Amino acid sequence: xxxxxxxxxxxxxxxxxxxxxxxxxxxxxxxxxxxxxxxxxxxxxxxxxxxxxxxxxxxxxxxxxxxxxxxxxxxxxxxxxxxxxxxxxxxxxxxxxxxxxxxxxxxxxxxxxxxxxxx
Numbered sequence: 248x249x250x251x252x253x254x255x256x257x258x259x260x261x262x263x264x265x266x267x268x269x270x271x272x273x274x275x276x277x278x279x280x281x282x283x284x285x286x287x288x289x290x291x292x293x294x295x296x297x298x299x300x301x302x303x304x305x306x307x308x309x310x311x312x313x314x315x316x317x318x319x320x321x322x323x324x325x326x327x328x329x330x331x332x333x334x335x336x337x338x339x340x341x342x343x344x345x346x347x348x349x350x351x352x353x354x355x356x357x358x359x360x361x362x363x364x365x366x
Contacts, residue, residue: 277360278360279360279361279362279363279364280359280360280361280362281361281362282361282362285356285357285359285361288356289353289356289357292349292352292353292356293353295349296346296349296350296353299342299345299346299349300346302342303339303342303343303346306335306338306339306342307339309335310332310335310336310339313328313331313332313335314328314329314332317331
């Protein structure tokens with residue numbers, strides 16, 4: 248019976264390796280999806296895009312009215328509206344970036360290979 252040390256030495260010695268060069272083409276085939284599946288996924292993402300677009304529209308309304316609303320309140324320090332607007336603009340930019348990512352996801356679903364298509 249071999250010891251662990253002997254086994255380690257044997258398996259690390261290239262002379263004890265058996266290798267044979269053989270062509271090894273990929274055995275996997277692209278997965279094809281039904282039109283129903285692809286459009287179902289795309290519709291779900293479209294709904295998210297619509298919701299994000301609605302949120303952006305709400306942010307635009309807030310941006311349009313925020314300075315006036317804040318500046319009319321005596322108890323809010325002067326200049327706070329600019330800080331609030333900067334934060335809201337940043338939120339809007341992040342939300343738009345999220346929407347762009349969702350649109351890329353939807354386009355990715357629509358680009359999936361379809362059943363019955365070759366190529």
